[in-house]
Amino acid sequence: MAVPEAVDWDALIRDPRFQSLHRRKSVFLWGxxxxxxxxxxxxxxGAAYFQDLFKIRVWGVINVGLLxxxxxxxxxxxxxxxxxxxxxxDFDVMAAELSAEFGSPGAQARAGVxx
Amino acid sequence: xxxxxxxxxxxxxxxxxxxxxRAAFAQTEIGAEYRWLTFLVFAVVIAITxxxxxxxxxxxxxxxxxxxxxxxxxxFQNGWAIAGDYLSAASFLGIAGLISLYGYDGFMYxxxxxxxxxxxxxxxxxxxxxxxxxxxxxxxxxxxxPRKTRIVGALSVFTVSTFYLTAQMVGGGVxxxxxxxxxxETSVACVGVLMLSYVLFGGxxxxxxxxxxxxxxxxxxxxxxxALVWTPYGFSLPAFLQDVVSxxxxxARVAVLLGDPAKSMSAAELGQRFLEPxxxxxxxxxxxxxxxxxxxxxxxxPHILMRFFTVRSALQAxxxxxxxxxxxxxxxxxxxxxxxxAAKLVGPADIAAVDAGGNMAAPLLxxxxxxxxxxxxxxxxxxxVSAVAFATIVAVVAGLVLASASALAxxxxxxxxxxxxxxxxxxxxxxARVATIIVGAMAIGIGIAAKGQNAAVLVGLAFAVAASxxxxxxxxxLHWKRCNTGGIVAGMLIGTIAAVGLTxxxxxxTYPKAVKAAAHKVLDAAPAKRAAASEALxxxxxxxxxxxxxxxxxxxxAVAKANADLAKWANDETxxxxxxKPLFELKNPGLISIPLGFLGVIFGSLLMRDRRAEEMWxxxxxxxxxxxxxxxxxxx
Numbered sequence: 124m125a126v127p128e129a130v131d132w133d134a135l136i137r138d139p140r141f142q143s144l145h146r147r148k149s150v151f152l153w154g155x156x157x158x159x160x161x162x163x164x165x166x167x168x169g170a171a172y173f174q175d176l177f178k179i180r181v182w183g184v185i186n187v188g189l190l191x192x193x194x195x196x197x198x199x200x201x202x203x204x205x206x207x208x209x210x211x212x213d214f215d216v217m218a219a220e221l222s223a224e225f226g227s228p229g230a231q232a233r234a235g236v237x238x
Numbered sequence: 239x240x241x242x243x244x245x246x247x248x249x250x251x252x253x254x255x256x257x258x259x260r261a262a263f264a265q266t267e268i269g270a271e272y273r274w275l276t277f278l279v280f281a282v283v284i285a286i287t288x289x290x291x292x293x294x295x296x297x298x299x300x301x302x303x304x305x306x307x308x309x310x311x312x313x314f315q316n317g318w319a320i321a322g323d324y325l326s327a328a329s330f331l332g333i334a335g336l337i338s339l340y341g342y343d344g345f346m347y348x349x350x351x352x353x354x355x356x357x358x359x360x361x362x363x364x365x366x367x368x369x370x371x372x373x374x375x376x377x378x379x380x381x382x383x384p385r386k387t388r389i390v391g392a393l394s395v396f397t398v399s400t401f402y403l404t405a406q407m408v409g410g411g412v413x414x415x416x417x418x419x420x421x422x423e424t425s426v427a428c429v430g431v432l433m434l435s436y437v438l439f440g441g442x443x444x445x446x447x448x449x450x451x452x453x454x455x456x457x458x459x460x461x462x463x464x465a466l467v468w469t470p471y472g473f474s475l476p477a478f479l480q481d482v483v484s485x486x487x488x489x490a491r492v493a494v495l496l497g498d499p500a501k502s503m504s505a506a507e508l509g510q511r512f513l514e515p516x517x518x519x520x521x522x523x524x525x526x527x528x529x530x531x532x533x534x535x536x537x538x539x540p541h542i543l544m545r546f547f548t549v550r551s552a553l554q555a556x557x558x559x560x561x562x563x564x565x566x567x568x569x570x571x572x573x574x575x576x577x578x579x580a581a582k583l584v585g586p587a588d589i590a591a592v593d594a595g596g597n598m599a600a601p602l603l604x605x606x607x608x609x610x611x612x613x614x615x616x617x618x619x620x621x622x623v624s625a626v627a628f629a630t631i632v633a634v635v636a637g638l639v640l641a642s643a644s645a646l647a648x649x650x651x652x653x654x655x656x657x658x659x660x661x662x663x664x665x666x667x668x669x670a671r672v673a674t675i676i677v678g679a680m681a682i683g684i685g686i687a688a689k690g691q692n693a694a695v696l697v698g699l700a701f702a703v704a705a706s707x708x709x710x711x712x713x714x715x716l717h718w719k720r721c722n723t724g725g726i727v728a729g730m731l732i733g734t735i736a737a738v739g740l741t742x743x744x745x746x747x748t749y750p751k752a753v754k755a756a757a758h759k760v761l762d763a764a765p766a767k768r769a770a771a772s773e774a775l776x777x778x779x780x781x782x783x784x785x786x787x788x789x790x791x792x793x794x795x796a797v798a799k800a801n802a803d804l805a806k807w808a809n810d811e812t813x814x815x816x817x818x819k820p821l822f823e824l825k826n827p828g829l830i831s832i833p834l835g836f837l838g839v840i841f842g843s844l845l846m847r848d849r850r851a852e853e854m855w856x857x858x859x860x861x862x863x864x865x866x867x868x869x870x871x872x873x874x
Contacts, residue, residue: 171522
C-alpha cells in the first residue's frame with residue numbers, strides 16, 4: 124500500500140517541531156471533542172431528567188428546551204469554524220514546514236547529520 | 239412571493255372550509271389528471287443525472303477514477319456531495335415526519351445527525367485522507383496484516399452498507415409506490431437499475447455529481463417550501479410556533495399521544511406540550527443510547543469515509559466537512575419549519591393516515607403550499623418534492639453500492655485473493671465494474687425481499703454497527719500505538735456481533751404475544767366506544783356529530799387492524815428469535831455495544847502483540863499529522 128519513498132519517519136517524529144505540533148494539536152482536538160460531546164449529551168439528558176427546566180417559556184411560546192436545541196447548531200458551527208481556522212493558520216503551516224524539509228532528499232541527509 | 243402567499247391564504251381558507259373531504263385526497267397520492275406532470279418532473283431530474291453520467295463516463299479510465307474520482311474533487315464540491323450522501327430519505331422525509339407527529343422529540347434527531355460531524359471533522363477526516371486510498375480497509379491494513387484486516391473490514395463494510403441499503407430501498411419502494419402508484423417490486427427495480435447505471439458507467443465521478451445535484455435540489459425545494467410557510471408570519475419564529483400550538487388538530491394530536499393525563503389539561507397546555515420533550519422518546523436511557531450511535535456511527539459509515547479519498551489533501555478534507563456541516567445543519571434547521579408547518583397546515587392525523595411513520599409530511603406540505611390537490615402548482619410542488627426524494631434515494635444507494643463494490647473488488651479480490659500478484663489497471667477497473675453489478679443485483683434482490691420491514695430500525699442498526707465496529711477500529715489504529723491486527727479482528731467481530739445480537743433480542747422485533755394482547759384490548763374497548771359515538775350521533779349538534787363520525791371511522795380502522803393482527807400472528811407465540819418478550823430493553827444497542835467494540839480492540843491488541851504494527855506506528859503517526867507523501871491517487 125505504501126508508496127515507495129525514503130522519508131526518515133523516525134527522525135521526523137523525534138524532531139522537536141513535530142513533537143510540539145503533535146502536542147498542541149492533541150490538546151486542542153481532544154479538548155474540543157470533549158467539549159462538543161459534553162454539550163451535546165446535555166440535550167438528551169436535559170430532555171429526560173430536567174423537563175421542568177426545558178418547559179420554561181422565554182420568548183413567546185418558545186421554551187428553554189427549544190432554544191437549547193437551536194444552540195446546538197450554533198455550537199457545532201462555532202467549533203467547526205474555530206478548528207478550521209486554527210488548523211489552517213497554525214497546524215498546516217507547521218506541518219508544511221516539516222513536510223518540505225523531510226520530504227526532500229536533502230532533508231534526509233541533514234537529518235542524518237544532526238543525529 | 240406575495241402573489242403566492244395570497245394564493246396560499248386563499249387555499250388555506252378553502253382547505254379549512256372543506257376539512258371533512260380532505261382526508262379523501264390524502265389517500266389518493268396524485269390525481270390521475272396530474273400524473274403526466276409527475277412523470278415529466280421525474281424524467282427531467284433523471285435526464286439531468288443521466289447526462290452527467292454520460293459526461294463522467296468518459297473520464298473514468300483508472301481504478302482511482304472509478305473509486306475516488308481521481309482525487310480531484312474540491313472541498314466545496316465534496317461538502318455538497320457529503321450532504322447529498324448523508325441526507326437520506328430517512329432524514330429528509332423521516333425527520334420532517336417525526337416533527338410533524340411528535341413535535342420537539344423529532345427535532346432532537348436533527349441535532350444528533352449534525353453533531354456527528356464534529357467527530358468526523360476532529361478525529362477522522364484528515365488522518366483518513368492522509369493514510370487511506372480507496373476504502374476503509376486501506377486504513378486498517380496500513381500497519382496490520384493486510385489479509386486478515388481486509389477480510390474483517392470488508393465484512394463490516396458489507397454489514398453496515400447492507401442494512402443501510404435495505405432501509406433506503408424499502409423507503410424508496412414505498413415512496414414511489416405511494417406517489418406514483420407503481421407497485422413495490424417495480425419501484426425497487428427502477429431505483430436499482432438507475433443507480434447501477436450511474437455507478438457502473440460513471441463510477442465516483444458520476445456518483446459525486448449525482449449527489450451534488452440532489453443536495454442542491456433538496457435544499458432549494460426545502461427553502462422554497464419554508465419561505466412559503468414562514469412568509470405569512472413575517473419571518474417571526476415565535477409567531478409561527480404560536481400559530482402551530484394554537485391549532486386544534488395539533489392539540490388533538492397531543493391529547494391522543496398523552497392519553498389519560500391529557501384530560502386535565504387545557505387546549506393551550508396541550509398545544510404547548512408539542513414543543514416539550516417526551517412525546518416520542520419515552521425512555522431516557524434509550525435516547526442517550528441512540529445519541530451515542532448517531533454521534534459515533536457517522537464516523538464509521540463506509541460510504542461517508544470513502545468521500546474523503548476523493549479530495550486532494552487533508553486541507554480539502556477539512557474544508558469538505560466544514561461545508562457539509564453548514565449545508566447539513568442548515569437543512570436540519572429547515573426541517574423545523576417543514577415538520578411544524580406540516581403539523582399546522584396538513585394536520586398530524588391526515589399525515590399519519592397516509593403513512594403511520596409520518597414519512598409523507600414534507601410531500602403533503604408541498605402540495606398544500608402549492609394550493610392543494612386540485613391546483614396545478616400544488617401538484618407541481620408535490621411532483622417536484624417527490625422527484626427530489628427519489629433522486630435522494632438513488633444518490634444514497636449509489637454511494638453505498640460503490641462502497642460495497644470497492645470492498646469486494648479492491649479489498650477482497652485485489653487485496654486478498656490476488657494478493658502478491660499484480661492486477662493491471664484495466665483489470666482493476668473491470669473488477670470494480672463486475673463487483674458493482676454483483677452488489678447492485680444483490681441490492682435489488684434484498685430490497686424486494688425486505689418488503690414491509692421497518693426502515694428506521696434498519697438505519698438504526700447500520701449506525702449501531704458502524705459505531706460499535708468500524709469507529710473503534712479506525713479511531714484506534716489512527717491514534718493508538720499499540721493497536722494491531724488482533725485488535726482490529728477482535729473489535730470488528732465483537733462490535734458487529736454485539737450490535738446485531740442485541741438488536742435481535744431488543745423490543746424492535748415483533749413479539750406476537752404483546753401484539754395479540756394489544757389487539758384484544760382494542761377489541762374489548764370497542765363496544766363501549768361505539769356506544770358513546772352512537773349517542774353523540776343522535777345529539778343533533780353539528781360539531782358533535784362531525785366528531786363522532788370521525789371517531790367511528792378511526793374506531794373501524796383500529797378494529798380492522800386488530801383483527802388483521804390477530805389473524806396474522808394466530809399461530810405464533812414467539813418472535814423471530816424464539817423469544818416471548820425482549821431480553822434486552824434498549825431499542826438502540828449503542829450504549830452497550832460501542833464500549834464492547836472498544837474493549838475488543840484494546841484487549842485484542844494487548845493479547846496479540848505485533849512488532850510490525852508498532853514499528854510502523856512512527857510512519858502512521860507522522861504521516862497523518864504532516865500529510866507527507868499522500869498516496870499515489872493524486873500523482874497522475
